[in-house]
Amino acid sequence: MGILEIKDATLRFGGVVALDHVSYEVQEGEIFSLIGPNGAGKTSMLNCISGLYKPSSGSIHFKGEDITRYKPHKRASLGIARAFQNIELFPHLSVLDNLMLGRHVRMKTGLLAGGFYWGKAQREEIEHRKKVEQVIDFLEIEDIRNTPVGTLSYGLQKRVETGRALALEPEILLLDEPMAGMNSEEKEDMARYIIDIHEEMQTTIILIEHDMGVVMDLSDHIAVLDFGKLIGYGTPEEIQNNPKVIEAYLGEENAV
Structure with a gap:
């Protein structure tokens, strides 16, 4: 099976x-x-x-x-996580914020506690940030973590799109x-990331x-x-x- x-x-x-x-x-x-x-x-x-x-x-x-x-x-x-053919990012949000959205189904804190940002909500936020920072390091996008996604090149946006799906920690x-739409150098980079996701994260692709x-x-x-x-x-x-x-x-x- x-x-x-x-x-x-x-x-x-x-x-x-x-x-x-x-x-x-x-x-x-x-x-x-x-x-x-x-x-x-x-x-x-x-x-x-x-x-x-x-x-x-x-x-x-x-x-x-x-x-x-x-x-x-x-x-x-x-x-089960999905990265789309047509980029579905929020262009005015930063790379970090877009990746944090990939954690939404893992978030357990309610709206009220999250709004006040204390106790369990604060601890949970810190843990989610740690997971997202791991994705940022993995995809080598540390220097653009606070950059609005809409200002990035197409190839980097595709990498962030993949990163948001990875933030879910999918099986x-x-x-x-x-x-799609990448030059030869960007294709080589993406192929390497796919291999690394498969081998290092043990993810079915x-x-x-x-x-x-x-x-x-x-x-x-x-x-x-x-x-x-x-x-x-x-x-x-x-x-x-x-x-x-x-x-x-x-x-x-x-x-x-």
Whole structure:
């Protein structure tokens, strides 16, 4: 049994079928990639996993528990965190404040105690700050911790977006095209951070990415979607030799 099981998931928007009876497993501690052409259903799949969408049919199980009908905040509290393709940060807040927002489901102090900032609320704030500072050190963004996010370069904003998800201390980290719009140097840095998150934090990662070099180098297993259907599943080598995947997405130049 994998840490995450997708069982016969189907997602419809009226007459449009975004996901068509998709099933696969993600094993604990692996880097798992979702690939496919634009419009294949990859982001829809992440939305189903994170709770933004509910499958029309089928189910999603996390650590053996059926979470299909759980709200997004409930899934986050279980350890499923999401970094978005389109940056969803608060541009006028500092890097530190944006990362602190990633701790929201871990905060237990009530509104009144938090407003007065004393006793248990103060102690809890200090502990959350420690966790966020660890993320800041890990992502090497110490010198911009107090900088408004909206003034940062695109590559740094993507790093902060990933950091906010990491602040949750997730068991599964969902990354939707974390390298989109980056130059080659920024891509290398992000790939290194993904490897470090996987190895040092022992985090299971589900990755959507169009750079096939990155996908093949990083992934333990890959699922391939095309028009909402699963057309391939396996190791990078198996995917590169899959005729359906070559025809629909990879092309001969990316095949082994």
